[in-house]
Every structure is written in structure tokens, then in C-alpha cells.
Amino acid sequence: xxxxxxxxxxxxxxxxxxxxxxxxxxxxxxxxxxxxxxxxxxxxxxxxxxxxxxxxxxxxxxxxxxxxxxxxxxxxxxxxxxxxxxxxxxxxxxxxxxxxxxxxxxxxxxxxxxxxxxxxxxxxxxxxxxxxxxxxxxxxxxxxxxxxxxxxxxxxxxxxxxxxxxxxxxxxxxxxxxxxxxxxxxxxxxxxxxxxxxxxxxxxxxxxxxxxxxxxxxxxxxxxxxxxxxxxxxxxxxxxxxxxxxxxxxxxxxxxxxxxxxxxxxxxxxxxxxxxxxxxxxxxxxxxxxxxxxxxxxxxxxxxxxxxxxxxxxxxxxxx
Amino acid sequence: xxxxxxxxxxxxxxxxxxxxxxxxxxxxxxxxxxxxxxxxxxxxxxxxxxxxxxxxxxxxxxxxxxxxxxxxxxxxxxxxxxxxxxxxxxxxxxxxx
Numbered sequence: 001x002x003x004x005x006x007x008x009x010x011x012x013x014x015x016x017x018x019x020x021x022x023x024x025x026x027x028x029x030x031x032x033x034x035x036x037x038x039x040x041x042x043x044x045x046x047x048x049x050x051x052x053x054x055x056x057x058x059x060x061x062x063x064x065x066x067x068x069x070x071x072x073x074x075x076x077x078x079x080x081x082x083x084x085x086x087x088x089x090x091x092x093x094x095x096x097x098x099x100x101x102x103x104x105x106x107x108x109x110x111x112x113x114x115x116x117x118x119x120x121x122x123x124x125x126x127x128x129x130x131x132x133x134x135x136x137x138x139x140x141x142x143x144x145x146x147x148x149x150x151x152x153x154x155x156x157x158x159x160x161x162x163x164x165x166x167x168x169x170x171x172x173x174x175x176x177x178x179x180x181x182x183x184x185x186x187x188x189x190x191x192x193x194x195x196x197x198x199x200x201x202x203x204x205x206x207x208x209x210x211x212x213x214x215x216x217x218x219x220x221x222x223x224x225x226x227x228x229x230x231x232x233x234x235x236x237x238x239x240x241x242x243x244x245x246x247x248x249x250x251x252x253x254x255x256x257x258x259x260x261x262x263x264x265x266x267x268x269x270x271x272x273x274x275x276x277x278x279x280x281x282x283x284x285x286x287x288x289x290x291x292x293x294x295x296x297x298x299x300x301x302x303x304x305x306x307x308x309x310x311x312x313x314x315x316x317x318x319x320x
Numbered sequence: 321x322x323x324x325x326x327x328x329x330x331x332x333x334x335x336x337x338x339x340x341x342x343x344x345x346x347x348x349x350x351x352x353x354x355x356x357x358x359x360x361x362x363x364x365x366x367x368x369x370x371x372x373x374x375x376x377x378x379x380x381x382x383x384x385x386x387x388x389x390x391x392x393x394x395x396x397x398x399x400x401x402x403x404x405x406x407x408x409x410x411x412x413x414x415x416x417x
Contacts, residue, residue: 069367069386070367071367104369105369105383105385106383132405132406133369133406136369136371136382136383136405136406137382137383175405175408176408177375177401177402177403177408177411178403178408178409178411179408179409180408180409217409218409219345219409220407220408220409276344277344277345277346277366278345279345279366279367279368280367280368
């Protein structure tokens with residue numbers, strides 16, 4: 001594994017463990033733009049316009065509809081806020097990716113509520129992958145009925161948009177005792193075949209619920225067989241990996257692979273190892289819905305730009 | 321929470337029944353020794369759901385939300401390892417002898 005960023009070079013606010021601070025604890029989507037093979041993101045409510053001819057999409061994650069404990073008693077409201085931010089973007093994104101834990105307990109009513117809220121988003125399409133909370137009791141049957149049309153196996157699939165190849169992966173089912181997230185052999189075989197026809201210069205975006213990098217295995221924040229999946233994308237010049245699950249924004253760069261986790265629209269979870277367990281973190285109500293500070297950050301490809309008081313925007317690009 | 325997913329699963333807990341607490345993303349005690357015929361009750365004290373799932377398919381609870389519980393009566397001697405399907409790093413076992 002490559003080293004994490006260990007120094008705050010360029011005074012860009014990356015802490016010494018290489019993690020970004022989280023600007024908004026909940027309620028945010030991430031706007032992703034891919035232009036000329038460079039993927040970068042901005043927090044949805046800070047976004048400034050998108051270059052013509054580029055592809056922009058928004059990632060939201062972990063809506064946990066049905067959760068009603070102290071950390072957020074109204075997860076519908078914070079999801080609605082995320083949608084409002086998407087709708088307020090100056091250039092509408094082409095689509096939204098939801099990286100799982102749509103529901104909290106896999107109840108039809110929870111999925112219904114999310115569907116209803118997301119209907120008000122001014123976007124043409126939403127791509128989903130399941131979280132472990134979306135397959136409780138039925139190993140994903142209901143999820144697949146509702147969101148899995150046209151997918152393979154337990155819900156994995158790929159699609160192309162403006163020259164970028166997107167792959168939705170499923171790593172939340174058939175988890176083994178003592179283990180982490182799991183893609184499984186069938187899906188890995190499919191992935192290898194799926195990627196085979198694409199040239200090395202095709203930008204690749206992999207998205208899955210549980211991180212495909214080892215964030216903090218002690219809390220289950222990793223995927224047992226992700227190394228195998230990542231070996232299939234090594235030859236590509238630009239790879240972006242988008243995950244959810246850990247309810248906070250983290251990133252890591254490893255060669256040409258850019259790993260990124262999104263915040264939850266529902267509630268934050270503690271930074272790795274900073275609490276007795278990874279359960280929901282209760283923060284003051286104003287902080288839960290806190291938006292960006294006043295700092296502005298210049299967006300430059302190949303550099304992560306973050307304000308001193310928190311994340312303003314991240315740009316991913318490979319150094320050419 | 322009612323559960324009749326596995327034979328021997330019941331919801332009526334007697335005061336002296338052995339108990340396993342689910343809290344802080346752990347089963348406590350992680351290993352429980354009981355005599356044959358004893359009924360074990362698991363109660364979830366976390367604000368995230370967990371399951372109590374036998375690795376040998378002997379029992380499998382539904383997702384237990386906060387304060388939900390699940391019981392299973394162990395008729396036969398043996399070792400019964402189990403885990404949480406949602407957080408599979410959570411493991412425990414019941415030893416019946």
C-alpha cells in the first residue's frame with residue numbers, strides 16, 4: 001500500500017494522518033466533474049460552474065432512512081437538504097450516484113421515503129449500490145427488486161458516460177464471520193472481463209459502499225478482496241474509487257488511483273480509532289447541518305484544496 | 321422483537337436466563353458456557369442494528385434495533401460460534417455442556 005500523505009505540504013490543511021477534515025457533517029452531496037481524464041469534486045453547495053464538455057455528477061451516501069436516534073432524529077430532512085443543494089447547482093449534474101445504506105433497516109417504507117425525496121432532485125438518473133443496511137434479513141432481495149434491474153449477480157453493473165467507464169460494485173453481502181466487506185469471486189471474474197475491452201487511457205470510476213481500501217479494519221472499514229479488484233485497474237491512467245459506509249470524507253492517493261469516501265446525509269461517524277466504536281456520532285444540531293466556512297479555495301487540477309477550517313473542495317487529477 | 325426464524329427461538333425471557341449484551345459493537349460475554357436446554361437472550365444496547373447469526377446455521381436473528389432482543393434455546397451440547405451479519409468482525413460463541 002502506498003503511504004498516506006503525512007505532511008501538510010502547501011498548507012492545504014491535510015492533517016498528519018493524511019485525512020481531510022470534514023466540512024459538513026451531514027446533508028451534503030459531492031459534485032464530481034471529469035474533464036480530460038481528470039476527476040475532481042467540489043462540495044455540492046460550494047460548486048462554481050462546470051467546464052463545457054465535461055461530465056459532472058453528484059455522489060450522495062448513507063441516507064439511512066429510518067434512523068431516528070440522537071445523532072439525527074430527522075434523516076429525511078437532511079436528505080432533502082442534500083437534494084436542495086443538488087438542485088441549486090449552477091450546472092445540473094448528469095446523474096447522481098448513491099453509494100449505499102439507502103435505508104437503515106431495509107424496510108420497504110424506508111426505501112419509499114428515499115425514492116420520494118430523490119424524485120424532487122432535478123436529475124435524470126440515479127445509480128445505486130447497496131449498503132449492508134439495504135439487505136437485512138433477505139440478503140438483498142428487496143434491494144435488487146427495487147434498484148437492481150439490469151444488473152449482474154447481487155447488483156453489480158457498469159456503464160459509460162462521456163468516455164468515462166463507471167463500475168458499481170457490491171461488497172456488502174455474504175460477509176464472513178470475522179471478515180470485512182467482500183466482493184466475492186463471481187463479481188471479481190465479472191469485473192476483470194468488464195474492464196478488458198477498455199484502453200488504458202479510459203478514465204475509470206469504481207464505486208461501492210464499503211471502502212475498497214483499508215481505512216480501518218478494526219472497525220470493519222475495508223474489503224477483504226479489494227486488492228484483487230484493484231489489480232485489474234492498475235493499467236489505467238486515471239482511476240477514481242468512490243465509497244461510503246464510514247460517514248466521513250477521507251481520501252488517499254495510491255499511484256493513479258484516487259480513493260475517496262463520502263459523508264453521510266444522515267449522521268457522522270467518528271474518525272478511525274477515535275472512539276470506542278464506529279457508531280453514530282452525536283454532534284451539536286448546528287454542526288450537523290453546518291455548511292462551509294467563508295474560506296474560498298482555488299480549484300486546481302492535481303491538487304487537493306481545502307480551507308483551514310475544513311474541506312472546501314477536492315480535486316483529483318493524476319500528475320502528467 | 322419477535323422472532324421465529326429458527327427453531328428454538330422465543331421471546332419470553334425468564335429472569336435467570338443467561339444473557340448476552342450487545343454493546344459497543346461487541347458481544348458480552350464473547351464466550352458463554354451454559355447447560356443443555358438453557359435459553360440465551362441477546363439484547364442490543366447499541367444505536368446501530370446487529371444480528372445474532374450462527375456460523376453453522378443453527379440460529380439467525382433478524383436485525384435487532386436498539387433494545388430489541390433475541391432468544392434461542394440450546395438443546396444439544398456443542399460449540400455454537402456466531403457473528404453479526406452487518407458487522408461481521410463482531411463474533412461470539414455459546415458453549416453448551
